[in-house]
Amino acid sequence: xxxxxxxxxxxxxxxxxxxxxxxxxxxxxxxxxxxxxxxxxxxxxxxxxxxxxxxxxxxxxxxxxxxxxxxxxxxxxxxxxxxxxxxxxxxxxxxxxxxxxxxxxxxxxxxxxxxxxxxxxxxxxxxxxxxxxxxxxxxxxxxxxxxxxxxxxxxxxxxxx
Amino acid sequence: xxxxxxxxxxxxxxxxxxxxxxxxxxxxxxxxxxxxxxxxxxxxxxxxxxxxxxxxxxxxxxxxxxxxxxxxxxxxxxxxxxxxxxxxxxxxxxxxxxxxxxxxxxxxxxxxxxxxxxxxxxxxxxxxxxxxxxxxxxxxxxxxxxxxxxxxxxxxxxxxxxxxxxxxxxxxxxxxxxxxxxxxxxxxxxxxxxxxxxxxxxxxxxxxxxxxxxxxxxxxxxxxxxxxxxxxxxxxxxxxxxxxxxxxxxxxxxxxxxxxxxxxxx
Ligand code: FES
Ligand code: FES
Numbered sequence: 001x002x003x004x005x006x007x008x009x010x011x012x013x014x015x016x017x018x019x020x021x022x023x024x025x026x027x028x029x030x031x032x033x034x035x036x037x038x039x040x041x042x043x044x045x046x047x048x049x050x051x052x053x054x055x056x057x058x059x060x061x062x063x064x065x066x067x068x069x070x071x072x073x074x075x076x077x078x079x080x081x082x083x084x085x086x087x088x089x090x091x092x093x094x095x096x097x098x099x100x101x102x103x104x105x106x107x108x109x110x111x112x113x114x115x116x117x118x119x120x121x122x123x124x125x126x127x128x129x130x131x132x133x134x135x136x137x138x139x140x141x142x143x144x145x146x147x148x149x150x151x152x153x154x155x156x157x158x159x160x161x
Numbered sequence: 162x163x164x165x166x167x168x169x170x171x172x173x174x175x176x177x178x179x180x181x182x183x184x185x186x187x188x189x190x191x192x193x194x195x196x197x198x199x200x201x202x203x204x205x206x207x208x209x210x211x212x213x214x215x216x217x218x219x220x221x222x223x224x225x226x227x228x229x230x231x232x233x234x235x236x237x238x239x240x241x242x243x244x245x246x247x248x249x250x251x252x253x254x255x256x257x258x259x260x261x262x263x264x265x266x267x268x269x270x271x272x273x274x275x276x277x278x279x280x281x282x283x284x285x286x287x288x289x290x291x292x293x294x295x296x297x298x299x300x301x302x303x304x305x306x307x308x309x310x311x312x313x314x315x316x317x318x319x320x321x322x323x324x325x326x327x328x329x330x331x332x333x334x335x336x337x338x339x340x341x342x343x344x345x346x347x348x349x350x351x352x353x354x355x356x357x358x359x360x361x362x363x364x365x366x367x368x369x370x371x372x373x374x375x376x377x378x379x380x381x382x383x384x385x386x387x388x389x390x391x392x393x394x395x396x397x398x399x400x401x402x403x404x405x406x407x408x409x410x411x412x413x414x415x416x417x418x419x420x421x422x423x424x425x426x427x
Pocket of ligand 2: 099100101103104106136137138139140
């Protein structure tokens with residue numbers, strides 16, 4: 001039906017539900033129906049990567065998925081990564097290495113980097129550049145982002161040992 | 162996006178039934194091209210039939226002399242597949258060169274070939290390797306599948322089920338991708354099987370094509386140098402802000418040689 005239906009899914013470990021018309025994008029659903037505005041929307045057509053979330057553990061552009069397609073999936077957004085008092089090593093590293101300026105691209109960069117470090121704990125600089133090639137940043141020039149991801153990888157490796 | 166009715170069938174039969182019951186139905190695969198096109202209101206449909214719930218459409222198996230890839234297999238699965246890596250490493254390289262990680266996690270081989278973007282990578286993979294497209298009603302040779310700009314031989318409501326790639330003696334992939342979008346400005350797949358050669362080019366024209374002069378030269382001598390002196394005419398080639406037609410013609414020669422060297426290195 002073109003009429004709204006209830007979409008049930010798990011977001012950041014919590015069971016959530018909201019109404020969505022079939023044409024509603026997952027990005028808009030997260031922001032408007034679930035109030036999770038940490039997922040940013042830049043281009044809304046699959047170019048900038050700002051809207052990146054993890055769907056069943058894999059990085060996906062939430063503007064290239066319908067909300068109804070996410071029914072029954074497990075989604076991770078920036079809100080689930082860590083807060084002011086318990087930052088994820090990636091968030092700490094972005095802070096320390098100046099991996100952000102305006103911060104608009106940052107949620108997407110972080111979620112892309114989360115997938116990279118979970119699948120490749122010890123990435124080369126090329127791996128990092130290749131991974132974040134999906135995400136646009138208009139401020140930093142990328143160098144500090146690459147350094148931040150590298151620093152976070154080192155820290156997480158150290159913690160794992 | 163214009164409104165539509167959303168369907169999520171769990172079987173191919175159910176998907177076929179829903180498509181044939183609709184005046185204006187469209188299957189949805191990975192959505193990497195179709196969803197943005199719908200968002201721009203460049204296209205619309207009354208019924209969107211999402212194939213993502215049909216598990217039987219995804220998967221990779223090694224058959225007798227070929228590798229079969231299900232239509233809903235994601236690019237990332239092709240990159241990681243031991244069967245593809247062992248039998249046709251050039252095809253794994255092709256899949257790994259598509260877009261970026263988010264696109265490879267969602268995009269599918271079936272979606273790519275049905276959308277038939279002039280700069281998509283898989284069409285060159287199918288044509289250069291002599292693949293066969295299996296649909297819900299017939300088998301279509303890659304030579305007959307791609308018919309024009311965003312055009313294929315598929316009939317209304319026909320669904321691609323899998324693609325069979327014959328295992329070549331050698332194959333190579335070379336791509337000059339746009340640095341921002343990673344779409345092919347020009348990319349070449351070449352393969353050698355029992356003395357016959359196929360060389361397919363994507364990104365350069367309305368749709369993928371073979372280069373018979375190069376194939377003949379390579380059949381006699383499978384080396385990059387065998388193509389020395391063969392110039393591809395720029396007539397009818399694509400021109401856009403990334404490359405004019407003369408540059409694309411030049412790139413075809415360069416990428417063809419790189420593809421052959423890639424094949425010889427494997
Ligand atoms: S908002 Fe999704 S890729 Fe730009
Ligand atoms: S910090 Fe401003 S866009 Fe990346």
